[in-house]
Amino acid sequence: MIIIAGPLAGWVTPLDEVPDPVFADRMLGDGVAIDPTDGRLVAPGDGTIESVHPAGHAVTIALDAGPVLLLHVGLDTVALDGEGFTPGVKAGDRVATGDLLVTIDLDAVGRRARSLVTPVVVTNGDAFAIEEPAAPGVIAAGAPLFVLRPTGAAAVPAVAKAMPEAERTLALPLAHGLHARPAARIAALAAETGAADLVTADGRTASAKSAVAMLALALRHGDMVTVRGDTAAVSAIAELLETGMGEHRAVAAPMPAAPVTLPDRLTGIAAVPGLAIGPAFRLRTTAIAVREEGQSPALERQALGAARFKVRKALEEVARRAGDGAGIAAAHLAFLDDPEVSAAAERTIDAGKSAGFAWRAAIEGFVAPLLASADRRFAERIDDLRDLEHRVLAALDGGAAAAPALPEAAILVADDLLPSQLMALDTRPAGIALARGGATSHVAIIAAGMGVPMTIGLGPALGLVEDGTDLILADGALTIAPSAAVMAATRADADARAVRRKAAEARAHEPAVTTDGIAIEVVANLGSAADARAAVAAGAEGCGLLRTEFLFLDRAQPPGEAEQRAAYQAIADALGPRPLIVRTLDIGADKPAPWLALAAEENPALGLRGIRLQLARRDLLETQLRALLGVRTEGALSIMLPMVADRAELSAVRALLVRLADDAGVALPALGIMVETPAAALTAASLAEDAAFFSIGSNDLSQYALARDRTNPAVAAGLDGLHPAVLRLIDETVRGGAIHGRWTGVCGGLASVPEAVPVLLGLGVTELSVPPAAVAEIKALVRGLDMGRCRGAARAALIAPDADTVRALSRPLMEDAA
Template sequence: VQDQATVDEAALMALGARGLIRPSATALQVVLGPIADVVAVEGALAGVTAAPGLAVGPVGWLRATDCDVPAEGCGIAAEEAAFDAARHDLANALTARARIAHGAERAIVEAHAAMLDDPALLAATRHGIARGASAAAAWRAAIRPQGEALRATGDARLAERADDMRDLERQLIARLMGLETTAPVFAPGTILLADDLLPSQLLGLDTATIAGIAVERGGPTSHVAILAATLGLPALVAIGPALRDVAEGTRVILDASEALLHLDPPHEKIAAAEARIAAIAARRADALARGHAPCHTRDGQRIEVFANLGSVADATLAMANGAEGSGLLRTEFLFLERETAPDVAEQTADYQAIADTLAGRPLIIRLLDIGGDKPAPYLPIPAEENPALGLRGIRVGLARPEILEDQLRAILSVRPVEQCKIMVPMIASLDELRQVRTVLDRLCAELGRTDRVPLGVMVETPAAAITADLLAREADFLSIGTNDLTQYALAMDRGNASVASALDGLHPAVLRLIGETCRGGAAHGRWTGVCGGLASDPLAVPILIGLGVTELSAAPAVVPDIKAMVAGLTLPAARAHAQAALACSSAAQVRRLAREFAA
């Protein structure tokens, strides 16, 4: 899974790291793609899928309000002391939580800790205290405008980061005011409803009692959405004010995969949903039991099923789930959230640890994909009007050759030498690939490597897809990043909430680009894989195989399900299905066709 699709990349990384999959949100459902054809259903509320899945249970409300704080303080010295003590207490709590957290949860907690040390926030708070405000009032006056400014940008992701600032505001004020932060207790199987939900609220709950989440506001790429996917909780957001009328204790069916919350459904509908949940769990258990065998279609076509990784924990889960290797190691985890770039030794150690965990299985390492929506403080990139079309991916590596060379040196140091392949992100021209190959060959000569190190490309731009035959003359393999390819093909920004619901990788235009890529690769005997979100989408997999894809790299937790699905396919049926999909007029029509094929 690459970048953000229906579920943020970090969520899927964390899902793999934690291995927390529930029957109500099985691995097979984790990445179903955006629901672009949601229609009104009587007795149901529609929202936006944040974490797919199915759950049945009674409603439990979590309501939170901002507490009143005194406007005036009890003296500058006293208020500063109180502020320092509360901040120190919260910092310690965040540090303690980060030590035991993993994946997305740890990243979120660390982000909160970093905000707590923000010099501008601290200076503004102390300025307010110096003018006579209470510490709580000064803190609120300092942090709230920053959150409002993020919302005012109109950027959906920045607006969702404003929720983190509101979360931090509440956490520190609670300590300043001496408020109890005991989390409410819900009965097992509760469908949690909230007008909005902050990360600390969800982390503070006993999530073992929560079967799913439905939120009036929020967004599909928020930290709460990430956490929900991490915890295996189906989640629906942006339902709107109608959610407020749902009474405590109302029995509901949360079908987050279909973006619907069914209110007080009849008994037979509940029974049918519970039967679906049980059947999904049974299929999942069977797939896991048979998941370690090499993957073939029913008529013998070899399809490699790999896993996307971002950590050693991901690799461990991938091996437990029968992955045949890694089709994508995201190396950004080493470069983000730090003040300086990792050196060669640090990178080598991390790559080697993951290679060791894979026990000799193939490891495809993607070169640093940074820039755009993933900035780093030590790689200053001037403000860009459209970062998605600016300095990102391999363009950053070519602009900063020391970063590229250090990473290549580290990869070349991994043993055994034949285990690693290298993949270049955001390729748009053959010249970019040639520049990387020139650097790689020079470093190999310096290190005394005489073997040809496999170098492949990520097909994420329409330019790369259309010229796949040219790229395949010199690239050793092609791997399609379907999320960025979809964004660029449909001219729809993944971070723009007004168009995100229509951003679907099963759009016929995207499928035609995938087919063109497979043809271009095959013309020169190169294999084509998919490491984007569609590789984990059960509706997409038969189409991908029918288009000529022979390698799928999915979220670690879904590997057994993807293998089981492939084992039930025949190549002629998949090819006919793919051709029918190419003839569809919309993504919604393709999804209807895919559901019929899967039935």
């Protein structure tokens, strides 16, 4: 006899009284239900977790004694999409009786679900009979719920599967994915019509006769699934799925949408800061039509292979060039040759579909789960997959259409933009304005490399801008059809900027010393050896921030010690005698790495990132520190830690660095920190005992101080590093560091904002790290400033009511310096 412990505290209810025929009619198996009074779902016995539904409401556990149990919390709870459920286990985990499986917010779930009643079902009921079920009434978690007696029924011997007679591939239309109710209906249909399997895009298979096996596939809305098996079963199951089974996702809300009107000005996020003036040119993308039915599998495979070969050659050509496009092309090559994508396309071709249909379906199979993910970090990788889809379909269609003829000095306007579309333009746009887009997308990286100002997140109203409309794009704002006087004034300002830029470039290699003799170090933010060479040519006095993420992103495995050392050495060689400050790996949040399995986070900006991730994965940190200790430099090499909020984090890394330097027999490099959290700014005096220097990451510091997500277009437009609250944190950092003789620099975007420079210098900042293209102009501005006046403006800025007042304080100093 096998005793099954109650997985919940609550009220025992016979399965017949559960108000859902899937359970009451025992379509999934026999069992007992509990109406819970406690929000802890625990293991009813020792065993292994077979599956946890993505919505967190259902767990399947295979007990060591043989029974396989489905624990299904509530009815229609799949529609909550995980709200109110916090799983504590995953498929494959070993659990003991009473171990926590899922935490349930009973109030949140109870308000929205049809019922909280929780069936406990034996899914392999042929082998076990239920005896001694607990009587209706109160039960404690862990108390006996029922007893199972093995029936002695022999397992069905495994037989070799015949080749499937038929196959159908479709995108799952079920709004809440394949959960218990539709799985039970499919199993009943398979029992009537014949043998069939459901096969996912990544090759996982489940028998259509086993509802529990299908649940373990965790299929979501939009996932590609293949029904494979007997002709009658495949046809019946596919047709049932295509009906949506009453769960089609609604296409439109019943209430009419508010009308979209075109204002005079739109605000978004400056993915690439800068000023652009010119007429609008709308990029219109036409979807490539594909036929569904193929000619023969052999011909369709040949056509797809030829198209991929053509795309591969084009990407390899770009990958051989220097610059940001090369790394992006290399990442796209990895996607193009991904074996799972290839296998999914070939399976669809074998089912009689065309090469184009198969390629689109294969890409969609990988895009769908990214779209369904609550983790916004992955959305920008969808653009890469869509780009590959477009490239291959264009090659199948006879080659990519000719790039649109972009007028000179036009501002490119689009809903969104693919990397290949930008790289295909024959004429460099004056600026780029996008309704959607991502600040860390590959398009943004390419635009920055081209020196093209780009603003994203301008919203649906951008779609009303007509071709030829005069536009002014300036640091995150788009002015639409400005008056002739505004256009003339802006052009005059742009012309004056150009004159000043030319004069600044002529003196770019001179030091930046204020009118009263205070030297300010102007260095560059770098991400590659090519950036280092450009910075030296632009007059940078060193590197104030080397972003080492360029080595870790868009690849299948992290780089080893030798590869890292070679990359860092190339940058040090390019800088020559100039100082190099290297920031250790800063990934997580909006910079995910494919090789690093991170759980989805409700708020990644506050999650496992920066120094937290490094200390959680010390193997990565130790490899990077060893690589850096092996670099030989003419100038000083310093190491900087990101996202520090606690002195213990700094102390832990310092102890590791000391040990590694002793092992290597090399001098200990200076170890500083990025000040990106209010905690670091407010405890700067304590941190300065261990930190050799501070460098303020103004972008993150501003978002944390002002509670505005810098990647969210709905709120990021109000993010302003000149807000007095941010300036007070900078002031606290400078004063805290000065107690121990530590210098403070700024390496965030604020360092290259001309209006911010007088205030930053007045607060005591002695180093500005900016993009290479901004070095000459920032140095020229510093040379025209009087430090005494800067200090006065800074004191007033700290008690100013808002950022606009701070700008008004700074503007006269800038005008006098020009």
